[in-house]
Structure formats: C-alpha cells, structure tokens
Amino acid sequence: MKLTAYGKTDVGLMRSNNEDRFFSDEQLGLFIIADGMGGHAAGEIASSMAVEIICKKLKKHLAEETSITDLQQSLAAAVMHANQAISQAAAENPAMSGMGTTLTVLLFHVQQALLAHVGDSRLYRWCDKKLVQLSHDHTLVADQLRRGIISHKEANKSNLRNILLQAIGVTEKLEICQKLLSARRGDCFLLCSDGLTDMLTDEKINEILTHNTRPEQAGSELIAQALAAGGKDNVTVLLVSVDA
Numbered sequence: 001m002k003l004t005a006y007g008k009t010d011v012g013l014m015r016s017n018n019e020d021r022f023f024s025d026e027q028l029g030l031f032i033i034a035d036g037m038g039g040h041a042a043g044e045i046a047s048s049m050a051v052e053i054i055c056k057k058l059k060k061h062l063a064e065e066t067s068i069t070d071l072q073q074s075l076a077a078a079v080m081h082a083n084q085a086i087s088q089a090a091a092e093n094p095a096m097s098g099m100g101t102t103l104t105v106l107l108f109h110v111q112q113a114l115l116a117h118v119g120d121s122r123l124y125r126w127c128d129k130k131l132v133q134l135s136h137d138h139t140l141v142a143d144q145l146r147r148g149i150i151s152h153k154e155a156n157k158s159n160l161r162n163i164l165l166q167a168i169g170v171t172e173k174l175e176i177c178q179k180l181l182s183a184r185r186g187d188c189f190l191l192c193s194d195g196l197t198d199m200l201t202d203e204k205i206n207e208i209l210t211h212n213t214r215p216e217q218a219g220s221e222l223i224a225q226a227l228a229a230g231g232k233d234n235v236t237v238l239l240v241s242v243d244a
C-alpha cells in the first residue's frame with residue numbers, strides 16, 4: 001500500500017501552549033493523534049507520553065511478520081499500557097494530578113487499517129466527496145444523542161460538549177473504540193483534534209477536502225479555516241491518502 005501523509009498542528013489564537021501531539025510514519029503505516037489535558041504542563045506531558053508509548057510498543061511488533069489479529073491485540077495492549085503509565089505518573093507527581101489525553105491511532109496493514117480510539121479527537125474517511133466519521137466521541141453529549149435524550153441541534157449548542165466520558169490516564173476501565181477498516185485507493189483518512197471540529201462543521205471539512213485533494217494542501221487549508229473561525233483551541237490535522 002502506498003500512503004502519502006501530511007500532519008500539521010497550530011497553537012490556535014487563544015492559548016499559550018499546545019497540548020496536541022501527533023505522529024506520522026508512512027513506511028510503518030502508523031498515525032497517531034493525542035490531545036492532552038491537565039494544569040501547568042501536564043496536558044503536554046500526557047499527550048507526549050501516550051504517543052511515545054504507542055510508538056515504542058508497536059514498532060517492536062511491526063518489525064515482525066504478524067497477522068491483523070495479532071496487531072489488533074498489540075494495539076489494544078499498547079493503549080492499555082499508555083493508560084496505566086500516565087495514570088501512574090500522575091499519581092506519583094502532584095503537579096501532574098488529573099492529567100489525561102485523548103488518543104486516536106490508525107495502523108495500516110495490507111489493504112486494511114486498524115483504529116484504536118479513546119476520547120473526542122476524531123477519525124474520518126473521505127471518499128467520493130463524502131466525509132464519514134469512523135470514531136465514536138466519548139463525550140457526555142454524544143452519549144445523550146445516541147440514547148435519544150437530546151437532539152442534534154441541542155447537541156451542537158450544548159456547553160457540555162467537551163465533557164469526556166473516557167480519557168487515557170484518567171479512566172480506570174477503558175473501553176477502547178476498536179475497528180477494522182478497509183483501505184482502498186482513493187480513500188483519504190483524517191485524524192484531528194477537537195480544535196478543528198469545534199470550529200468547522202463536517203460539511204465545511206468535506207468542502208475543503210473536496211477542493212484540496214492533496215494532503216498537504218488540504219491540511220494547510222483546514223488549519224487556516226479553523227483559525228479564521230476563531231482558533232479557540234489547539235488545532236491538529238493529520239491526513240493520510242491511500243495512493244495505491
């Protein structure tokens with residue numbers, strides 16, 4: 001499989017530090033995004049730790065000939081390990097108390113891709129001018145919407161939108177959203193932090209991807225539009241195009 005990726009992060013217009021982290025390796029087929037939270041520098045520590053741990057744990061397995069089932073297990077184990085390591089670091093250091101991070105990992109293998117996801121960063125697939133969200137938001141509002149307690153309109157207006165039900169480092173019993181996805185030529189995958197999706201609607205993101213088909217153009221335009229819409233949070237995008 002030939003992949004072309006482009007990642008970019010921006011601190012935004014309202015914050016002084018960037019707690020988002022991403023990792024992109026076309027050769028390994030490994031793409032990660034993490035959006036940290038916690039006072040002082042703790043959010044940055046949590047997101048950096050999550051990315052480093054996942055890379056370190058997975059690189060060992062990616063060097064070996066392995067099946068998709070084995071990879072799926074290794075991926076889940078790596079996410080669990082990150083959860084435990086961050087929670088332990090927070091317990092041992094009062095300055096890091098309560099730190100956590102979202103985590104979205106996309107790992108390609110032959111003509112498939114594995115998703116492991118916790119939190120409210122997102123994975124989308126864009127194909128044939130259509131944008132589909134593949135990850136599931138672990139937020140209170142998304143949960144209420146799914147259960148029919150609130151409408152789409154209420155969900156979009158809710159000031160509880162950023163309340164997470166799960167995050168790496170703070171949730172004891174993690175329920176990782178795991179999926180096995182097909183990956184075909186012409187697909188473009190977008191991983192992003194909520195700094196993008198709080199600023200731009202899915203319709204707007206689709207429009208930008210439809211008018212900018214190369215990852216680099218599309219990524220730069222997504223960031224520029226999120227800033228133009230207010231740039232209230234750190235904003236990170238990682239685009240992976242399946243070229244062959």
Ligand code: CA
Pocket residue numbers: 035193194195233234
């Ligand atoms: Ca954020």
